[in-house]
Amino acid sequence: MSSKPVVVYGASGYTGRLVCEYLREYGIPFTAAGRDADKIQASMDANVAGIETADYEVVEVTHDVESLTELFRGSSVVCNMVGPFSKYGPEVVEASLAAGVHYLDTTGEQDWLITCDETYGADFAAAGLLLSPGVAHMYTTGEIAAELCLEQPGLDTLDIAVFWGGSPTIASTLTILINAATSKAFHLQQNSYVEFEPGQGLMPLVVPGQHELAQSLPWGGTSHPVWYKRDPRVASCKAQGGVFNPALMTGVPQIVAQALEATKDMAPADRDAALTEVAAQVMNVMPPRENPRLNKSLDSVHASGPLGRAHCVIHGNQNYKQTGLLQAFVASSLLQQAPKRVGFASASKAIGHRELLGQLRAFGLVAEPVITRQGH
DSSP, X not given: OOOSSEEEETTTSHHHHHXXXXXXXXXXXXXXXXXXXXXXXXXXXXXXTTGGGOOEEEEEOOSSHHHHHHHHBTBSEEEEOOSOHHHHHHHHHHHHHHHTOEXXXXXXXXXXXXXXXXXXXXXXXXXXXXXXXXXXXIIIIHHHHHHHHHTSTTOOEEEEEEEESSOOOHHHHHHHHHHXXXXXXXXXXXXXXXXXXXXXXXXXXXXXXXXXXXXXXXXXXXXXXXXHHTOTTOSXXXXXXXXXXXXXXXXXXXXXXXXXXXXXXSOHHHHHHHHHHHHHHHOOSOOOOOOTTTOEEEEEEEEXXXXXXXXXXXXXXXXXXXXXXXXXXXXXXXXXXXXXXXXXXXXXXXXXXXXXXHHHHHTTXXXXXXXXXXXX
């Protein structure tokens, strides 16, 4: 049983250790958990700034509902960093529900969000618990921009673009491949899920603040269409995004296409093993710690309605640090007060988009949003 209020499951990974870093900055005791205690401790010692002043413990746990339930009892919030979430998430969610704790993760896997919504959402709501997958820069910061636009009534369509400077982590690379092999990507059109054209490929997008067009992908459909499907203000929502590096963006569809072709006739277990091997060839080292001069982020949302428009741009930096901060702040908020919503809900709906923005601003990770409105 955890003796700390927050459990970071998968703490040794790139994002997990950033969550631990920001929990330490908020002064929140945490349990760093995973399959290998020695690996976790080594990661804490080598990669978490100021770890010597943190109140934490390291716990080794096997990945099954019973073991995870026993670990989570005694805590209040679980930050799950173990993906692909569609593959490893169910045990963690079921254990969180059994232990009576709030659940957060960093997923962008649309099929996993739909599963959380449709399979687990009602049970979490009945227990008074928050089930909030996708608390991460690529989704939450873009949602903050969307919510700022939607403060203007009468807007029902969201066109979202998310870009960042950097590269996917080891875990993210594997997730991209498995997600592409096992699930479809949807956008929201008049309150219904509509599949992205599978062969669409790269699409050029206009990016505020630069003359050059950027190349984008649906990126699995992202979290936004799922979050807004049950929002009475929004009827349609589409999100595209990517990294600023054109060469890396050009390579992603080619790598995915080759991996899918090579594994299309394999049994699921063999396919996952083969995709894991491909992912390791693409990215098998941790990215370096982010540099705000290099690792910039941009979230742009055009919101429109019959007679009105709004556009919000949020320029920021260090998208993985944004993720770590968002996870830690949502956990901190949940420890101190009940969320605005229980069950399946995004961080913006459960905690408040202006509260989240305030933390990103306070820690120097995003600039003041630039908002323009028409018909207001």
